Amino acid sequence: MPFKETKEELLSLLKQMLEIRYFEEKVWELLARNIIKGASHVYMGEEAVAVGAISVIREDDYITSTHRGHGHCLAKGGKLKYMLAELCGKATGYCKGRGGSMHIADVTKGNLGATGIVASNIPVATGAGYAIKLRGTDQVCLCFFGDGATNNGVFHESLNMASLWKLPVIYIIENNLYGMSVSVERASAVQELYKKGCAYNIPGEAVDGMDVIAVREATRKAVEKARKGGGPTLLECRTYRYQGHSRSDPRGVYRTKEEENYWRKRDPIQSFWKRLIAEGVATEEELRKIEEEVEEETNEAEKFALESPYPPVEELDKDVYVVK
């Protein structure tokens, strides 16, 4: 099927996915070198979901993110250097170094936040939807969360309300087949997660989460409907996290090399890259140039993050409350 998008749009999708991939590889490297402290949940393999879905919304629309939030942050307008600075706990990071990987978000861009508590942003997104309804605008909120989160109570409570009150929220399951070590098979009585919408009269759809265009199309339909007051949609994007849940995760104990290879062969970036060339959108050289730009941008981000200062300790108790 030929593309509906302009060349510029298509190349921007590719670039964003590459930015996430390069960023995550850099993060993995800095974790190994103990420059980034703490835990980081990386998004390698899942790039098409955030990039595809967020590409169809406007700047004044909202998203909510998760503990695996680097991709969402970038796709909603984040810049690599401020993201990397945040992961390093530096004052120049998006959250002034207070949040780190698990709370990364540029909240000035409509990203309402990343959370360390699984599923906890599902009701928050629902609240953003309710606020939109009260204000009577045609904004929407994209709510990202994992397969594991669909087994948490607030997922069910939120979907019920959103359907009951026809809220403009698109619930996007990033089904990467596991919540840490526990497979969907072992955690969910319903295997086809989009069907969980049934219980609340929310239309659900399974989407190829390795195909940025498929994610875009499904999200576009859901967003159009929501903008017109048609209520929520549940999208299940089937994808895969290439790395362990976090760096300490051996992953071999709960999944096989064959399974990993199967998904890596369907890599969202490589397949899109090939398609862009096959459809005559761009030449290999043009794409390589984009990749080189991204590589350079990533290296600059590293330099920026490493050279940035830590926040001053006097700021420890700043911003706990709004103080007039």
Add this chain to the structure above:
Amino acid sequence: MREITYREALREALIEEMKRDERVFILGEDVAIYGGAYKVTDGLYKMFGEDRVKDTPISEAAIAGLATGAALTGMRPIAEIMYIDFSTQATDQMVNQAAKMRYMFGGKSKVPMVLRTQGGAGRGIAAHHSQSLEAWYVHMPGLYVVMPATPYDAKGLLKSSIRDDNPIVFIEHKMLYGMKGEVPEEEYLIPLGKGEIKREGEDVTIIAYSRMLHVALEAAEALEKEGVSCEVIDPRTLKPLDMDLIADSVRKTNKAVVVSEGYRYCGMAAEIVTRIIEECFDDLDAPVKRITTPDVPIPMSPVLEEEAIPSAKKVIQAVQEIL
């Protein structure tokens, strides 16, 4: 004596109690195949089977509630909540169900369960993975709260907690899992409600628990060199609290400093300070001091995190202020 880690000590306690009593079972996220986020239940599902070491969905409320129901009907569940920060989702089941059932139903039922979890800062994992929320649970009539600081205490107290007939919140510290200490091969139990003098001294009593015990001991070591003799007490169980041990020590030293990693406002340190004032007012030669984490969410940035949590330096300073 042999030395093993805090993690191994806990794991041994689980194995021994599961062998001893087949009503004991474990449930929680990633406890089986993965062996627990901090590897305390490593290999246990192979030993006891997947029904007694159960991987659950990410459903904290139902984990705690299921444990409550199983305990009520004759089992002795150990529910693992990966981080105490997520136990907030399990709180309703713990505080409104598990804690109150015995009392509400005329003392005729019991809920013998352990909610195992871990807390504390130190890994740079920010506001949702670093808190010390013990104050939430000590506040609740019907719950006991246990917080061991050493491998020896961890093992003995976990075994006693599993055998106890009350719902118990057993809080480990993420920075202690790798710590080694002497643990005998023979079986032993440590009774709930018994603290221990971890270092004897004359001039001032420092009360500290969980990881803060080690901070207090470090401070005491440094103060010794300056000629200040500190008595360091670890209550080990926050509820029931061994107030006799604390009061006896304060009556001897006439000065007290309490160290807690929890937030300051209405924290465990506030409780201990109050109890000291209530019971030892006439013996005190100086105001009682408390060192806590200030009332701020734990920041990720290593420099801010370090500033937030109590350090030996701050303990030393507090002691010097009341000498």
